[in-house]
Amino acid sequence: MLVTPPYFARLFYPEATWRKNTDIKKIYLTFDDGPIPEITEWVLHFLESENIKATFFCVGNNVELNPTIFQKVKDAGHKCCNHTFNHMSGWKTPNKEYFDNIEICDKYYSNKLFRPPHGRITLSQYSTLKKKYEIVFWDVISFDFDANTTPEKCLQNVTEHTRNGSVIVFHDSIKAKKNMQYALPLAVKFLKEQGYEFGLL
Template sequence: MLNLSPPRWVARLVPGITWHIPNCANEVYLTFDDGPTAAVTPWVLAELSARGVKATFFCLGRNAERYPDIMAQIRAGGHAVGNHTYSHLKGFATPTADYYHDAALANTFLHASLFRPPYGRITVDQMRMLSARYRVVLWSLLSMDYSRHVTPARCLQFVTRHVQSGDVIVFHDSLKAERNLRYALPRALDWMLANGYSFATLAEAAPVGILTPALLHP
């Protein structure tokens, strides 16, 4: 059985992390990690644009530095940008000060108020330090697009079988995920749109606890 979301006991240990954003409107939150990449991100933007869908891109600072034009395309499309560190650090393996400085370096290119730790792994000290500066967002549904053990059809099924209103869904606009993403993303988008789901960025959605229908749907 593949683990599709972070364990719930983590949520109890580390309050203040956004995992999902409950709502009664079938609104979900697409996120794309590890980009931008020249091979994949412009294609993702075109697929989203063709359907009028907005998403959140948790970018690596090193990639944003390399591809400023793609960053501009992301912002011009009305999407939100989040910080995913400069160099895709593992929180558990990195001293807290180094981790914070890597995220700060990334933010000189990203100018983000959202943060997602690579691998979803972050120590309590790192969480405390980062949550003073960023809204930390994990996820409630993984597409598993990055896994070479997952077929494109299975990747699509992870989304269509498990998606619920309020889910924060993870894809990757990376080379590693490209094969699964190119199959699953357009089909998942079409399936969700046909089944009444709508999409918003995490910049538009209020954190859990102060969420109201009026805030989500003015």
Template structure:
């Protein structure tokens, strides 16, 4: 179960976290979690290149270590990279010291001022420490591509129905999400470009 649109009350309660990026230029922010993964991330990069748009990749440190050449391609093609922990640790169930160390292990592989908690799950005590060194980037539009109960068409609808100027949109460049991703991403990009949105990276 997930919410395609982040509720206003949640954004207000966790006000130290970045949920969207308001602007007057119709900019939106496409983000990808859990890569780099062979074939999947490379396919995403091909789609982005075809449409000449930039995105932000929240990378898992272990995947960066295992697939360095794909990570280098992300950088070479002008995309933003950001920390998504080293082993995709769930903050709700992790001791704070372990959680913070896992983030640092990812940071040791590549430096980024941006962090997104895996599963979007992070305790207030962890937030208090993480915000000292990072912007914590959440989202306001979740495609749901990772959910096997979500059809490819519903994944696409989740994105186009909820996106507005300033939206931070989440897809996953993972094997689990591949079927939904490959259907929804190109269609969503084409629709949003037709609506006059401008894609930018999170900074």
């Protein structure tokens, strides 16, 4: 698995967002799959202590189950965006069902950013969705969710690959907890020392 997506992957989805500014030292932390108790709250607390704003790609079902935590994320000045209602893989879902699963979440968000779960979206789904949404992939993925990734490797994935404009993926999920809670604070410390600022997508 690749920490930074290959050039040819980016060519398939040229209008999607992978990386932003290349000329200034600004980067973009994103958190996928929340909001959930404990983990999302831990992330909020950490971001507040570092005075950083981040972008959360939320699972609609979790928003519905945890409205108070969702509200806390928004009240803290972070940006919440669409990641489907049921965390569906576009590769395994018929178009109509996939589009409906995204659209029922629109009411939660005041923006039109969408990240496909697992990064898996067909070219046909992409060409329809890009008319309505800014489709966001990533420049660096920490692999915090991966049971075969150690906390140290997760940290290294981020520190070695981040560059100007990188969109970086962590997860506020149970699966990612161990790696994320180790790597995120150390990655932020390292990246601040490198002179990076953190922005909202």
